[in-house]
Amino acid sequence: MMMAQPAVRKPINVVIVEDDNVTRKVFSAAIESEPALRLVGAFDSVRPALEWLKSTPVDLLLTDLGLPDGSGIEVIRACVGHWPRCGIMVITMSSDDASVLACIEAGAAGYVLKEAGRVDIVRALMELHSGGSPISPVIARKVLSQLRDAIPTFAEEDGRVLLTPRETTVLDLIARGDSYGGVARMLSVSVGTVQTHAKNIYAKLAVHSRGEAVFEAQRRGLLRMTALKARP
Template sequence: MTDPIRILLVDDHPVVRAGLSGLLSSQTDFVVLGEASNGQEALAFLQQHPADVVLMDLRMPQMDGVSATRQIRAHFPGVRVLVLTTYDSDSDIVRAVEAGATGYLLKDVPREELFRAVRLCAQGEAVLSPPVAARLLGRMRGPGEVSLSVRELEVLSLVAKGLSNKEIARKLKISEATVKTHLLHTFGKLGVDDRTAAVTAALERGILRLEG
């Protein structure tokens, strides 16, 4: 039996935290370690209690979600940050992803999608909800100068849809090692270091287009 995913909830609204806590606690593979009302409290909590995933709101007093995400990724690199917010502006999304967020969801996300996103983020998989991907797509500045191979595009498009390396390998009938190789080549071409940044860069440059 695998260990449960340890979650920290960060939101300045107590009612939202209580609702999320009840929702996530319904899953046997989740454990809600605690709650914080701003980024400073989140950092202090993580110093005492190791978490796997931080569910992060963006706009909070004292320290906002973007600043907190940047600090968490710097000081607790093993902790994944999943942004869960009502804000879907271009600048909010890009700032959060650039700060190191592994995923970005809106608060009207269906519960099953939220559960799936938490599980994927715990594995280090990128998660962008369709409305967020669409916002990034709207930031396209024209055709991208970077040229990805057909297979690299296939792999990256499946990453954008939230599939894990194992799922991508199964779908494309290739080995998981080959998937990783394609991703490393893609990272190099796009000048990024991780899956979420690769999807963001490809969408912004018009290299990748998501259906739906």
């Protein structure tokens, strides 16, 4: 009687997009040392990665953001378009809010910072392939902060304008005369993030300028008195 042969698992195909030659070689060697993984492509820029993704299936994508000819976000979007089941992980030096959110919105499920020390890339890729989301603690905190800020401030009466906690803070700082750049520095976010909050505030107050926003906020009692004090 013939014994059943154990099922042979297909290797997990991995592609790397990383412009730093040393980093790319280190990651490539780590991946090739793991029997469950198979390195099928390693690129140093956006264009060849995009061409490769058009015709070659991939299970896991590991990409940097700052590439010589563009952003890794382009690679993420292309990968999602061609291979929607591919697990995508960003490994980069950038931890600003805009980059993190843009990558997640584009389709990344993992986000690891290079500066966090020695990265166990094999463990992170295996976790990603098994349905997890490998993410650096500082990035996790940023994501949770964004989620918390998205929760609206509860109103006591129906009909009141509902602002998120972060929108309330931005409104206070704008009311006391801070520039978008100043608000961004104070809150440790990008100017683009502040501009997005301001646009949301304007839309909720049905106004079109900073002056109108401050006037309408005062009329509705949305400003905190401390925010109207002169800056030190």
